[in-house]
Each structure stands twice: as C-alpha cells, then as structure tokens.
C-alpha cells in the first residue's frame with residue numbers, strides 16, 4: 213500500500229504554502245471569497261492533513277463583501293520564526309487592486325492577530341527568514357514596461373519583525389526564466405550559502421511551471437537557473453492525468469529530505485471541476501540546485517515520505533461524512549461566502565438541525581447568502597440533504613447547490629409553485645441566464661424532503677427522494693458546465709445547503725436535519 217496518493221489535499225486547495233516546526237508541518241491554501249479564510253492544515257507525515265483552524269476567522273480581518281468569489285484571499289505564505297507563526301497574503305479586489313497584510317499567531321490553529329497592512333505592490337507575498345534572523349518579504353507585481361502578460365517582476369524588501377513594517381531599500385530580483393507570462397508565487401530558500409528563488413510561471417493553466425533563479429546574496433543579483441522549468445507538465449500533452457502543475461513551496465524534513473507542495477489539476481476529458489489541488493513532490497538538492505521529482509520530472513501518482521504518521525492508507529472512499537449540526541461548521545470544513553452566517557444558519561429551536569433564514573443575498577450576488585458549503589473533493593460523490601421548508605412564496609427557496617462561482621451554479625430547492633403548493637425545482641445559472649430544468653410536487657407543506665446530488669465523470673444528477681424511499685431524478689447537468697476550462701475562475705466546485713429569496717420574505721425558515729457528503733468509488737476501482 214503506497215504511503216501517499218496524490219493529490220494529498222484533494223479539492224480546491226491552491227497555492228499551497230508549507231512550513232515545519234519540530235516534526236509537525238503546517239499548510240495554508242487560498243480561500244478566495246469563502247469565509248473563514250485561509251484554512252490551516254497540520255500533518256506529521258506530509259500525507260495526512262488535518263484541518264486545525266483558519267487564519268481569518270473575524271470578518272474585520274479581511275472584508276470580502278461585494279467581491280467576486282474568485283477574488284478575495286489569494287496565495288498566503290506561512291513561516292515560523294522564534295516561536296511565532298507569520299502569514300502574509302493578499303486580498304484581491306478585481307479592478308480595485310489588491311492589498312497585502314501580515315498576521316501572526318503563536319498557535320497556527322489560532323487565534324491569529326488583526327492584520328497589519330503592508331505597503332506592498334502586487335500579489336503572492338512571501339517571507340524568508342535568513343540565518344541572521346532578518347526577514348525578507350517578496351511579492352510579484354507588474355513590470356514597469358510589461359513585456360509579458362500578468363505580473364512579471366519579483367521584488368524584495370526587508371520586513372522588520374518587531375514592527376511588522378517593510379523597511380530599507382527595495383530590490384528588484386527577477387523577471388522570470390521563461391518570459392512567457394505570469395511570473396508569480398515567489399519563495400526564497402537558502403542552501404549551501406546560495407539563495408534560491410523559486411517561482412511559478414506560465415499562468416495557472418496548462419502552461420504552468422516551476423522556475424528558479426539563484427544569487428550569492430538575498431538581495432541579488434539573481435541568475436536564472438538554466439534548467440528552468442524545474443517542474444511542469446506543460447509538455448506532457450492533454451493525456452496526462454495531472455495538469456497545470458506549478459506554484460510550489462519547499463519544506464525540509466528533520467532528517468534533511470526536501471519535499472515540495474505544489475498545485476495541480478486532474479482534468480477528465482480535458483475539463484477539471486475539483487479546482488486546483490495540492491500535490492506532494494520529492495525534491496533533491498544537488499550542486500545545480502533543487503531537482504523536482506528526481507528520475508521522472510513529473511508529479512508522482514503515489515509514493516512514500518517515510519515519515520511517521522497515521523497508518524491509515526489514505527482518505528479515499530470510506531463512508532459518508534455527516535455534518536455534525538451541533539459542532540462548529542468551519543471546523544468540519546464547511547464555509548460561507550464573504551462573511552459569517554451565524555445569524556442566518558443556526559441551530560433549530562428544537563435542536564434537531566440547522567435553521568436557515570432566506571435573505572435577499574443570493575448565491576449569484578456578491579453578499580453573504582444563507583449558505584454553508586464544502587469542497588467537492590472526489591469526482592464521484594453523493595450529497596444528501598434532508599430539509600423541511602414551509603414557504604408559501606415562489607420567490608423563496610431552500611435546498612442544495614452546486615457552486616463553481618456566482619456565475620455558474622445549479623440549485624435543487626424546495627419552494628412554492630404558482631398556487632403556493634410545495635415543489636422542488638432544479639435550476640442552472642450560467643451568468644445571467646437561468647434554465648429551469650425541472651420541477652416536481654413534493655409531499656405536503658412542511659414535510660421533510662430529501663434532496664440528493666450525485667456527481668461523476670459525466671454529470672451532476674439531481675434527485676428527490678419520495679415517500680417510500682424512491683429516488684426520482686429531476687435532471688442532470690453536464691459536468692463540464694462546472695469546469696474551470698469552460699467557466700473560468702480560480703475555484704473548484706463547492707457543494708452547499710442554502711436558503712434565499714428574491715421577493716418579500718415570508719418569515720419561513722428551512723430546517724435542515726441531515727447533510728452528508730460521501731465519496732463514491734471510482735468506476736475503475
């Protein structure tokens with residue numbers, strides 16, 4: 213049994229950044245418009261990652277209201293120095309630019325400090341603490357005369373760890389090896405007296421790649437590593453199961469081995485829906501610099517880190533994960549959009565579930581709807597939700613949603629028909645176009661209805677379980693409708709439970725008594 217199977221963190225977990233303290237590894241990933249922001253995972257073997265908390269748990273830390281869900285919190289870097297954890301990250305605000313901040317904590321599970329804004333141009337900030345304890349901040353920004361697309365200039369300043377201010381002169385480090393597009397995700401490392409700058413190039417799509425430069429001093433001059441790209445799948449053709457590999461961060465084990473965490477995607481028939489996932493890649497330091505995936509140069513499907521950790525083979529299909537309704541949802545990996553929903557999603561009065569209050573904040577808007585959602589982490593899955601919703605308005609609904617971003621989502625929801633009779637409706641939204649795919653009458657008002665979404669290589673299939681347990685399929689949406697290749701954006705599919713209204717609220721609340729997510733076996737397995 214292989215000790216790991218890639219990706220080690222399936223589902224939408226892009227821009228991984230990793231650090232080690234003693235024998236424990238911590239990993240942060242981008243959270244975009246989801247709240248709480250920046251999940252923190254912990255591991256002792258780089259394989260089994262446990263969600264231990266989030267960096268941004270208070271909405272004031274990073275206001276996300278009004279943002280496209282693909283904007284928001286991008287590409288955090290986490291480092292540890294002298295008993296303190298540091299995270300730098302950017303809040304992207306579309307055309308309104310981006311702002312960068314640093315937060316600190318003594319426990320990576322939190323609480324994290326209020327953010328300290330940094331006067332830093334660009335995105336993808338990173339920190340590097342040198343042997344002498346000085347801390348260096350890097351990021352990427354547009355080059356003065358952009359010869360290429362996207363940010364293309366990696367720059368550096370010192371970060372004073374006592375005041376958390378950028379200080380001293382600014383140094384332009386490098387403009388990339390490939391000079392193609394998007395020189396991003398810089399991270400610095402010191403090895404045998406030489407400073408190594410690892411970057412992502414080519415954009416986060418099929419041309420993504422890891423490139424490098426090195427210098428005798430942290431401030432430069434940096435010389436392009438002529439072996440660049442050091443890791444990419446861009447040349448492997450569309451048949452390779454893992455694509456878009458890049459944006460790597462390195463970490464050393466206590467006994468001196470090095471591993472990279474990098475993002476990648478797993479397209480099926482050229483289209484991926486699970487987002488950019490986190491993959492583990494062995495790295496060997498040689499006289500010529502880091503060699504990624506020695507011997508093959510490609511992200512391994514399986515392998516072993518040889519590090520002590522849980523003996524459970526992996527996290528593949530193994531029963532339904534039932535949402536525990538009386539435990540914090542965030543700790544179970546469920547998120548809301550752009551802010552907390554404690555006022556909209558709360559324990560029902562009789563304690564038998566969650567009560568969702570429909571509000572005018574819709575799934576396709578840029579506010580905070582009554583929604584809790586989790587990443588789709590397996591191509592084949594089943595989501596089940598049992599709910600009762602006694603609305604008399606056809607403008608109100610409560611149900612389940614498949615959400616790529618606010619312009620691409622499907623809902624199967626209980627609402628009222630024209631005469632106020634309870635119905636379940638399946639709708640697909642593509643931008644401003646809404647397709648009413650199906651509707652069926654459901655029981656009598658206030659009865660508990662089970663809604664089911666099943667996904668596989670072909671489609672998302674939506675069903676209602678009728679009395680007696682018979683499942684009635686209402687319709688299906690091709691899987692490719694939710695693929696980044698067709699719908700764009702930075703996210704993977706999230707599966708949620710929601711309530712919303714486009715009219716005057718009737719005061720009805722939906723009571724959700726059961727939610728479960730279940731990974732199903734791959735057809736090939």
Ligand code: 6LW
Nearest residue numbers: 242286287396397416702
């Ligand atoms: C990330 C940047 C990127 O900050 O996507 O395309 C951004 N490149 O590296 C969001 O993941």
